[in-house]
Amino acid sequence: MAVALFIGYKALLRNETPVACIVTKGDEILSIGYNYTNTSLNGTKHAEFIACSRLADDTNFQELTLYVTVEPCIMCASYLRQLHFGKVVFGCGNDRFGGAGTILSVHNDREFANAPFQALDGICRTEAIQLLRNFYIQENESAPSPKVKKNKNIDEKEYPMNPLESSRMEHASFYGKERLIQSGRELTPKANLGYSIANYLDIHRLRKVPYLEKELGDVTLQQLEEFSSLFYDVDKDGQVVYSKQVERYQPKRRKLSES
Numbered sequence: 495m496a497v498a499l500f501i502g503y504k505a506l507l508r509n510e511t512p513v514a515c516i517v518t519k520g521d522e523i524l525s526i527g528y529n530y531t532n533t534s535l536n537g538t539k540h541a542e543f544i545a546c547s548r549l550a551d552d553t554n555f556q557e558l559t560l561y562v563t564v565e566p567c568i569m570c571a572s573y574l575r576q577l578h579f580g581k582v583v584f585g586c587g588n589d590r591f592g593g594a595g596t597i598l599s600v601h602n603d604r605e606f607a608n609a610p611f612q613a614l615d616g617i618c619r620t621e622a623i624q625l626l627r628n629f630y631i632q633e634n635e636s637a638p639s640p641k642v643k644k645n646k647n648i649d650e651k652e653y654p655m656n657p658l659e660s661s662r663m664e665h666a667s668f669y670g671k672e673r674l675i676q677s678g679r680e681l682t683p684k685a686n687l688g689y690s691i692a693n694y695l696d697i698h699r700l701r702k703v704p705y706l707e708k709e710l711g712d713v714t715l716q717q718l719e720e721f722s723s724l725f726y727d728v729d730k731d732g733q734v735v736y737s738k739q740v741e742r743y744q745p746k747r748r749k750l751s752e753s
C-alpha cells in the first residue's frame with residue numbers, strides 16, 4: 495500500500511486526484527494505476543481501470559490482489575467483479591461513491607451474476623485520507639474565491655473515526671487475529687508495533703515498479719522526502735501521533751525552488 499500511496503503522490507504532482515493502486519501476484523507488482531481523469535478529461539479513467547486494462551485478456555484475476563488507496567467506486571467495483579478479481583485491499587472508504595461496502599456492496603452482493611470478491615479496508619487509511627486532503631487544500635487555495643469553496647473538513651487535523659467496514663471476522667482471517675484492532679484505531683503492519691509510512695519505501699524498489707517512472711517521471715530522493723513529510727506516524731496501539739509536525743504539499747513553493 496505504501497507503493498500505491500507513493501504513486502498517488504506522483505499523480506498529485508501532475509495535478510491529478512491522488513488515488514492510485516497496484517496489482518500484485520504474490521510479491522510481484524504486475525501493474526499500477528492512478529487517477530487520470532483531469533489530464534485525459536475522461537471521467538472513467540480511474541486507477542483500477544488503468545491498472546487492469548494493461549493486463550492480458552487471459553489473466554487469471556482470481557489469483558491477483560489489488561491494493562488501492564481509496565475504496566473502489568461503484569463502477570470500478572462492478573468492473574472488478576466482472577473480471578473475477580481475487581482480493582481488493584483499500585485504504586480509506588469512499589463516502590460518496592464507495593462500491594465495496596460504504597454506499598453499495600457490489601463486491602459481495604448476492605444479486606450479482608459473477609462471483610463475489612473479498613474487500614478489506616483500513617490499510618494505511620489515514621495516509622490515504624491525508625493525500626486527498628493535500629489535493630483538496632491545494633484546489634481550494636487556487637480557487638478564485640477560496641472562502642466560498644472552503645471545505646472545513648479538510649482543514650481538520652484529526653481523521654474521522656475508523657469505521658472498520660469489513661466484518662471483524664474477515665479482518666481476523668486476513669490480517670491475523672493478533673492484529674485485530676480496537677474500534678476506532680488504525681491497523682499497523684505488525685501487531686503491537688507502530689509505523690511510519692516512509693519506512694516501507696525504498697527508492698531502488700520504487701524505480702523498478704512497472705510503468706511508474708515511464709509514465710509519471712523520475713523518482714527522486716527529494717520526492718521521497720516530501721512524501722514522507724506529509725504523514726503522521728501511527729503508534730503501537732494504532733493511534734495516530736498527531737504531535738508530529740507534518741508538511742503540506744506545496745505546488746507553488748515547489749515551482750519556485752525548482753526554477
Ligand SMILES: [Zn+2]
Nearest residue numbers: 540566567570
Ligand atoms: Zn472508480
